[in-house]
Amino acid sequence: MNIEVNTMAEMKSRNETPDILFWVGSAGSFDDRAKKITRSFVKILNHAKINFAVLGVEESASGDVAKRAGNEFLFQMQALMNIEVLNGYEVKKIVTTCPHDYNTLKNEYKSLGGIYDVYHHTEYIYKLYNEKKIELTPNLNNISITYHDPCYLGRGNGIFDAPRELLKLIGVKLAEMKRSRKTSFCCGAGGAQMFKEPEKGNQDININRTTEAIKTKASKIATSCSFCNTMLSDGVKNLAEGTMDVMDICELIVLSKNL
Amino acid sequence: MFSINSILFITIFSLSCILFYRNIKKIIRNINLGKKIGDVKNKPKRWKQVFLIAFGQKKMFKKPLVAFLHLFVYVGFVIINIEVIEIILDGIFNTHRILFSDKWAFLYRTMINIFEIFALLVLFSVVVFLVRRNIIKVSRFLSSEMKGWPTLDGNLILIFEIFLMSAFLMMNACDLVLQESNLSYKYPKTGNFIVSSLLTPFLSHNLSTNTIFVLERFFWWFHIIGILGFLNYLVISKHLHIIFAFPNTYYSNLNPKGQFSNMSSVTNEVKMMLDPNNDPFAQNQDQGPPERFGVKDVNDLSKVQILGAYSCTECGRCTSECPANQTGKKLSPRKIMMDIRDRAEEVGKNIDKKGKDFDDNKSLLNDYISPEELWACTSCNACVEACPLNIDPLSVIIDMRRYLVMEQSAAPAELNNVFTNIENNGAPWQFSASDRLNWKYDE
Structure with a gap:
């Protein structure tokens, strides 16, 4: 289509x-x-x-x-x-x-x-939603989701609440990670890292972050950045394939409204 | 009124002040090695930052326990310095407790009592800090850049404070004993001080009046010489933050953290390249040598970036939040700032010893900071957010990447491919620009 x-x-x-x-x-x-x-x-x-x-x-x-x-x-x-x-x-x-x-x-x-x-x-x-141009109903009330703040949205530009408000409006149970909002932990893709191999270290950044997301026992990771999505999906594939999925907030809204 | 004591005091006091002035002037000279910053706009907002972040220590309160302990030391330091005014006046005029008068005894006693309570709080906090550093071994104090001097410096500051506060309390305790002794005509009756009075039984039971008299003078001199020594210690110590925290928060970035500066020198060149009417041979006749792009050495940094380095107290909150550092990469934002200060000191010493134009063939890049550290950064701003003084290591990292890429074409190979793709296809991947709308066809 x-x-x-x-x-x-x-x-x-x-x-x-x-x-x-x-x-x-x-x-x-x-x-x-x-x-x-x-x-x-x-x-x-x-x-x-x-x-x-x-x-x-x-x-x-x-x-x-x-x-x-x-x-x-x-x-x-x-x-x-x-x-x-x-x-x-x-x-x-x-x-x-x-x-x-x-x-x-x-x-x-x-x-x-x-x-x-x-x-x-x-x-x-x-x-x-606030201008009543779109209706949001709490249809996803049986799932628990953790939200990953993208650095350039959250710390970079101070947008922490809009994504969370949307998640609440579609009814999901928000399970916050310990490092969230201003102290959110990067997915590892920013600063052009998405396009290169990481420097030598003892862990990949996305694995560190995904481990934290898994600890919340949420069934999905929500984010609002396609780079974060790629990094965390990769993390889930490595650590807990099949148990969790990573979705953008607009995809969750589409799901909740069955569009 | 003046005596040999006065002369001795005035000599020590003025020499300390002159020495401090000379050294701080050198530090300001080193900060001025950096590039000028443009107009400083939005002054009310900047003063608000100074008030909230430097005076109010707002960002410290993300860790409430440590924040309260730090607040005790900070307020204690500021308040007890009021007592130093009396000590200086007494020293100059060879008087004793010059601010005391019978009429205002209650007020004086209240003032000293407040100082004493804070002295006790400072002692308590400082002991907790020593325990955190040396017994609990909080991990952010143990990173590799903290080996040697930085760790010693951290402990010395705390030990200094213990000595100063103890001297202050002991001085008062001796004074209280002497007020009740046969020398009491020399010591105005101030009434009891709440903390030091706890120490008086020990003194009066074990020591003679003469010994206590000598001790009182010893602690008085120890206290003031200690303070003057501490003042001069600041210039080689991370403790300098007690001064530079204020200008640093004033000059710190007010824009959204995600926004990076646009280099105006590049804008001119790009506009020339994009302008079809531009004659490439017609310009650059008398514009002097072209500016270096990005940062290779301290003099390429901005003054605010060097100020940041001198303001850094090496607490390591930046490094402990850095995703690269926390996953074992070489990058540590704190080390970046420490390197800048070390290099600025080195360049400053070269200027002092060998003149302004001396070139030691060293630079901040490579001799202090390696490309490996710079390329590990995700530009996530966690370090900037974490810094209680608004220091910005990220801006330095990006400026040094700019030098690597634009002056040396030394980007990692994968990124060079990305640059080529963006130039040719308008996307970091190798897809044809004409396929940009294809997302609407497939599901």
Whole structure:
């Protein structure tokens, strides 16, 4: 089943303007696991009848990975090219499922001429709920879930509550890990680690974190970042295959609403 | 009024102050080796940070037990320094308890009693700290960068405090005994002090009045010389945080932690590259040598980053929260800050001995901090969050990666592939940019 989505170019050719741009991100576009998250979020947007569009082939890497890896040149090249495209379409509001792109678009494009009102999808869905554009019912009341704070959403930008509120609204029992919120423990993917072998040590970071998640005895790990999702899924595969799964909050919402 | 005692005191006091001034000036010179920071904006918010985080120790209270003990030592230190004012005045004018007058005896006694209670609390806290470091062996005090001087430094500070507080209490105890002795005409009747009065029976039963007289003077001099010595010890110690915590929180980052700085020197070059009307041969006639990208040595750091290094008291909260460190990687954010201070001291000494332009062929990168440490960072900001003084080791790590990547093309091979993919395909993976919307087709 194809999913219904407009590109900015298509809308412009019809002389239409979307209310918000959905920034899919490189992982959301190409990584098989992340693509499912992208589709789930689009289902929610369509369900709430949001007038949105994506850039499609005109989107390019935000430059987050290049910047954290120290390649400021490449980051600014990407940023300036993306800003030209975004400003060309007069984009004002952006929502993204990736905390890294969220941080980059919101905080790091500003001084380069890209000033947008940027939302992370958990923040945005919670806003839709508060504006009564989407209903959330506690359908998942028989499962216990632990929530992993992505660094760039939580510590990086202070968003701790929206994801948790959403989980509560769909009825799940929240089993917090000892290291959560401001003291959340990284999944191991940030700072361009996702794309390289870790340095020599005695444990992989994702194994350390997954061990902690397993200790909560929750049946699922919820997160809101596709990198975290990959790292923790890998951890579960190594430590407790089949006993736990890792899901994005928007996937849990799709599950709760049976979309 | 002045006597040989006054002259001796004034000499010791002024020499200590001059020595401290000279050394702190060198430290400020070392901080100024760093690059200028832009306009400091948002001053009210910065003062609020100083008030909450430095004065109020807000971030210490994530560990409440230690926070209270630390608060006792801190408040005790500040309050007991009021007593030092009297000691200095007495020293200069060769008087005894110059602030005391019969009319205000109650007030004076209350003041000294408060000092004494805090002295006791400080003693208690410091003993607990020594136990934590040496008997319980809290793991964050034992990392490899703590071997040798840093561990000794930590213990010396605590032992210093024990001596100072004991001298203060013993001085008062002797004073109380002397107030009741045949020398009482020299000692104003202050009334009992609550803590030191517990020590007086021991003194008066075992020692002669003359001995106690000598002891009182000994503890008085020991206390003030100890304080002056401690002041001068600060400049070589991690304890310097009692001064630099304040400017450091003032200058610390106010932006969201996830936001990294955009290098303006790069923006200019990138804009030139992207501008089709740009003539590559027309510019750069008289702009001087191009700026180095990123950080190789202390003078590439910002002043705030070096200030952070001098503010660090090596508590290790950063390292104990660092995911790389906790999984056995070489990276320790605390070591990064300690290395910066050591290197800044080294460069400073070179300037003192061999002049401003001396090059020792060493640098912060490689001689102190290895690329392996830098590449282990996940940029998760746990260290920045953990620091009770808002020191930012992450910004240093990223700035050093910038040097490795942009000046030396020395990124790990996998990351070079990622850079190529982003350049060619607009994604870190090797997928065609034209497939970017394919997610909507498959389920």
